[in-house]
Amino acid sequence: MTVILVMLYVMIALTTLVRLSLMSIKIWLAIVALWGLVAMVITYCISGLTPAEISNLLNMRNVVIGEFIELLIFITWLFSSGGKSRILGIYPGVMICVPIAFLSASSYRVFPGMDFTVIAILTGVSVYVAMIGFIFLCRYFRLHKESLYEISLLNVLVCVSTFGLL
């Protein structure tokens, strides 16, 4: 189950990051900064939650369904044009909050004894830097819409498998 969970989270992150890499630099920088901030806040809030409570929040079933919907949006955007494309193009992907939350929850185990605020900042900065790094990597490799399409299909496969195993 752990492996499936990890794969799901990785695919969610990957898909969203590839999508972001296809946006203009100013936009994705702003979005990534926002996610860094969100990561910080989530990390701080999560300090008061038990793993059971976190699991309830990150209910796998809901995550899979949410990701599926997000993939539909991405794929629809890929094959649309004109106004519809512009509207759907605004959507940057929100399901990346799930792997971020998971990372936040794990960060306390990595830094035991550290002040919670410091852990939150570190996590936020790490997410920010990692996302930027990965997006730059995507742009370096000149990933394009077709890449997003391929990754989305792979992600659909993972989602369907995960859902089936639940």
Place this chain on the structure above:
Amino acid sequence: MSRAGKIVVCVGAALAAICVAWAIYAYWFSPTRILIVNPLPAQEAEIVLNNDSRSIKVKCQSMETATDFDHYDAVLMYGRGLYLDSLQLESLDKAARKGIPIFTNTLRNFSFVVTHNLDSLQIEMLQLYFSNPCRTNYRNMLRYVRHIATPQRIGDQDYSEPLAMPSNMYYHLEAGKYFDKADQLTAYLKKKGLYSPSGRNIAFVSGVNFPVENNRAHIDTLVSRLTEEGYNVYPLTATGKARAKMIKEVNPQAIIYLPMGRLGNDSLINWAYDKQIPLFMPYPLIQSREEWLDVNNPMGGGTLNARIVVPEIDGGMTPLCISTQDASSEGYLLYTPDPERMNAFIEQFDRFMKLRDTSASEKRIAIGYFKSPGKDALLASGMEVVPSLYNFLKRLEKEGYNVSGLPLTLEEFRQQLMAYGSVMGSYAPSAQEKFMDYTNPIWIDKSDYERWAKETLLPHKYAEVEERYGKAPGSLLARGDSLAIAAIRYGNILLFPQPRPALGNDEFKLVHGAEVAPPHSYIAPYLYMQKEFDADVLIHFGTHGNLEFTPGKNAGLSQADWAEVLVGNRPHFYFYTTGNVGESIIAKRRSHAVIVTYLTPPYVESGLRQKYAVLIERLHQAIVDPTKNTSDLKQEIIGYGLHKDLDFDSVGTGIYSQDELKKIDAFVEELVNEKITGSYYTMGQPYSPKDMLTTVIAITADELAYSRAKEEYEKDRISKEELQDFTFISHHYLPEAKRDLTKLLTGQASCNTVNNEKALQVKALLTESAGAEIDAMVNALKGVPVRPAPGGDPVLNPNVLPMGRNMYSINAEATPGEKAWENGVALAEQTLTTYREKHGEYPKKVSYTFWAGEFISSQGATVAQALRMLGVEPIRDEQGRVMDLRLIPSEQLGRPRINVHVQVSGQLRDIAGSRLKMITDAVKLASTASDDIYPNYVAEGSLEQEKRMVEKGESPKRARELSTMRVFGPVNSGYSTGMLGYTESSGEWDNRNELAEGYFNNMCAMYGDEDNWGVMNRDALEAGVAGTDIIIQPRQSNTWGPISLDHVYEFTGALSLAATVVSGKEPDAVMADYRNTYLPRLQDTKEAVAVETRATILNPEFIKERMKGGATTAQMFGEIFRNIFGWSATRPGVLNENIYDDLHDIYVEDMYDLGVKEYFERVNPAALQEMTATMLESARKGFWKPSDEQLATTSKLHSEITANHGAPCTEFVCGNKKLQNYIARHLNKESAERYNKDMAAAVSESSGARVLKEESRSLLSPTSENTASIYVVLSVIIFLAFLVIGLWLKKRKDKI
């Protein structure tokens, strides 16, 4: 000017106008803001509600919350108990620099006084206003403050001079009426028609200096109610000598004091007792009603100290909370009397006073005694109950009480008690039926019982009983619609055994945290005593029962607490052994008992000196002259088996080293000097001349020996090391001291020769004590108060003599005392040194057991040890109270800070809760210590604890919060660890891990801070126990040892087992021995067990001595056997591997020809059944590996006793079917059949002990998945790396 410019100008002008207006308002017209810091809530209400000026705004704040002093125009502070931290002082300084007047009201010389910007006249004026509290003065004080702080402000600047209130005065209900003399008040009462010529005078001392006007509803209620009852009440307020004088002027027959500290000095107290004036000390609480009733909010700190602990020193009775402070509609706190508690106090007071009027023949006395189920003896610590009870009843008869029907002989009395006054276990329905059919119990109809319950119990409390045990009459001793209670009536005396406080079931589980209601069978006798029998007095006979340990508040009980409501409003007296002060305090506070102490058993010679005399001599010679250290000596030592107790080699050749010889010497010296107690004491019977001699010597010999040694040291004849060497003193000074004392006490020498008057004084006191307890009780029954006294082992503190007195505790806030701190430091460092010598490194974690008795006797030395381990020391105020802590710098400490874990008894939690919080504060301080040049194991431990908690599924925040929790104990408001019952219900568990489970479930209540007080957290306990390197058990009394007292294995053994299960390694276990007041020391628990075993249970002299006793003394043997079983179950390593073989040889084979079997068959066959059953159960569990022959002889003896005397129906035997089957298997066919038949006739399903049911927590799979978070991160990184490489390769390919 442009339009924009005009706008700017207008706006600017408007703003300027506003500023100017504001400035004018602020300077001339604004109200004067006055901050009052640290008032008592009653004063706060008084001041604020009497403010009649709109130009004055008053705000009151507690000292903890007061900040921003410079936002006010004046600051007034109440000095009592005032303490401000550095931030607050900074703010005060800032306010002072602004010119704000600051005043501290100092009625006495407090250590904390801050006054600024006031001249001497102003200070004097303010002091006068504060010192004469009344409405007028409060009003004028506020105006005066406005006048001096903001003189420029317009309006309400007029004030009147302070009205002089008499500081010492009598008063009454009418405001403004004050009297200097008692006569004047008497005249006033007569004039008002409130004086009763035949009424008794009561001196009623209310709080110091207030309340005199207003906010005194509780005082007015008391005065009114007592006057209605026909008493002449003289309320007075005064301090010091004036108080004493005024009390005496009243010529009272009773004193009621709402306590805030002591009533007066010893002179006043002694006067009161000489005049036989009882002291009653109910109190108001400065808490809301909700807080008072909240079980999770125990009374502690200064409130407990002032309202209960200190009044106990004066011997104050009836510690009832009679009022609380609750918010009025305006939000101010006003004293609110509790009607039910008021009624309870008035009734208890009245009943006590009427004891003087009722004739002896009319008085009705209920006496509750304690007994194990079945045929076991009546129980009381150190007392032979049946003859003591008989002596007491005979004395009552002599005094004119109606005791008709009392048997003429003791034996007949005993038989009646065993037949008619037995206790039934729920596992023996056949025995219950027989009891109901043949012993003529008292039958209570269900309707009567329910009516009584309705009158006495709160509806929801009774509902708890029904929910748990069904409708009345319940299942125990019930038939149809009636409930039977075991009781014996002799005229106006009712004797009843205290029933079982709970009934087990097969699963023996109780939901933790809930208040466990007692069953109908427990409640019924007490209600019968109140409602039907209508007792004038309730007496509990001997140490101790369990009523005071029923769940509820630690002090200040209400109608919602079982102990309070079942005793009812009767005067309650309790015969209690002086050796157990810790638990007696619980009885005082939770069932308003007046304690009457009785003697411990006499101390006797162990007879071991003769046995080991030759060896001792050889050892000393070998130590002095190594050439005399031969292999013969080694073989002799091995022959005694001493090598096993000290874990030395058993090879017959060679010699022991000098160090080993010294250890053996020390061990043997301790053995031969061990103080052991003889047969149990019988009240009214003095010690025999021989016992008197040995007891006096036990009490005084050590002191004489040490004083002689000290004289030698001062003359440089011995070194400091020798002076501090127990073995040296024992060998060189103690024998001579004992010889000289013997001569003195037998008249062969004089005081001058021996230079010890004390021995004769002690002898006189001991002689006086025998019977003193009966005298004291007889007097108490006449309404004569019982004098207060300290409690404890007379060997350690001869001041506890004579007996017949009401024990008191210590001021926990002043602990650890200075001497206790020294002892604690010495022992803590000794612990570390010993551990390092053994293991080569410092321990990382030390676990302590804290008990109430040891805490009281050692003045908190146990707490001191823990603090010292952490590297923290106490800071005391001028009154000696420990107010704060200081981190000892690492350099000064000179070693690592050692982590601690503490397990506490419920009794200690109740009497010293503030010390437990202090330990947690110390842990937090030590955890955050920086610049440590040595390792900080406390910080490491906190981190480890946090990690473990997170792994167990706690949120990081909660885990961080709990990482400094170190203090754990039984469920809040409960006292039982459950481990005794659990361990001894040995048929219910199969391996030791189950016992550990029970421990974790039962003992996981945290007692570290207010937020988590009593919160159960099993994972925190596991984390706390893990990694324990050494466990320390305090020992402060000669009246018990590790095998004679069950609580030792209950705490130390269970903790050791728990630590072993969690960590995989067994920690060391030692006892912190404070019995020698000159040389507190550490002793390995195994060694302590060996000493006690050899000196007592395996010592023929001890056995012979104890065999002079009766049934209760015989029962003690059974208890020791059970305790040995308990050690086998929890920490078998403390026992000698041959212990069971030795027990078999002595008690089954009777190798010393002591007539063991005949003795037990004569006085208490159930005890021998229990002993043999324990041995057989040990065999069944594998703790003992007996031969077939040993099994056969033991089983045979057990079955013979059963055949001759019937099944004992004690829990150990009758509740354990597996044991019964095991026994039967080792009997011949005929005996087995007979045995099975005898057992089946009495028992059914097993009884159970209690394991608290754990709340199940749904730990979802991600909890375990989260443990892979690091692996997840790694997996992601590796996956991404492959992806990147893949894409790069693809791109390269595209390029190509």
